[in-house]
Amino acid sequence: MRGRQYSCCFTGHRPGKLPWGYAEEDPRCQLLKQRIADAVESAYQEGYQHFLCGMAMGCDLYFCEAVLELRSRCPDVTVEAAIPCPTQADAWPAVQRERYCRLVESCDYETLVSQRYSASCMQRRDRYMVDHAALLIAAFDGSPGGTRYTVEYAMRCGLEIVDLSIPGA
Known part of the structure; x- marks a missing residue:
């Protein structure tokens, strides 16, 4: 793995907080995906x-x-899946669970932050990422929750933050 000064982490909302929910074909979702790719x-x-x-x-x-798309063009890129607990995707819809498994398997590194689910394992995962990065890319609408917690923690830690607005939010 690379040193912190060469590492970037990400935070963003889950489908329930996105104006389009799970409808990834929505033009606003497509726009956000392009903003993420550009960032x-x-x-x-x-x-x-x-x-x-x-x-x-x-x-x-x-x-x-x-x-992963960037890595296909730039082989010096590495991707680390920071997984909060082994059961992270267990209750997800089957299509999302399969996507998750495929993406985790495609990553260069897999870090399991907690050995079991707990009320704090998601925040622990978020702190792990911020503590191992110098840049945070955030798709954030300002609402309370895990994304806000991560952005505020990154600010306290002095990370540079790229704030991506969520279309339609």
Whole structure:
């Protein structure tokens, strides 16, 4: 894995907080995916080569897919799946669970942050990513929750933050 100064992490909302929900064909979702891909490309151009992803449903998976696409063109890129607990995707819809498994398997590294689910394992995963990165890309609408927690923690830690607006939010 690369040093913190070459590492970028991501936070963003799950489908329940996105105006389009699970409808990824929605033009607003397509626009956000393009913004994420552009931010990943810009981070790479600035020297970031290692990308950490929390692998949550929604924006995290969009981010992982964008980084894997970049890696297909730039073999010096590495992707780390920061997994909060072994059961993260167990209750997800089958299609999302299959997507998650396929993406985790495609990552270069897999870090299991907690050995079992707990009320704090998601925040622990978020802190792990921020603690191992110098840049945070955030798809954030300002609402309370895990994304806000991660953005605020990154601010306290002095990370540079790229704030992507969520279309239609």
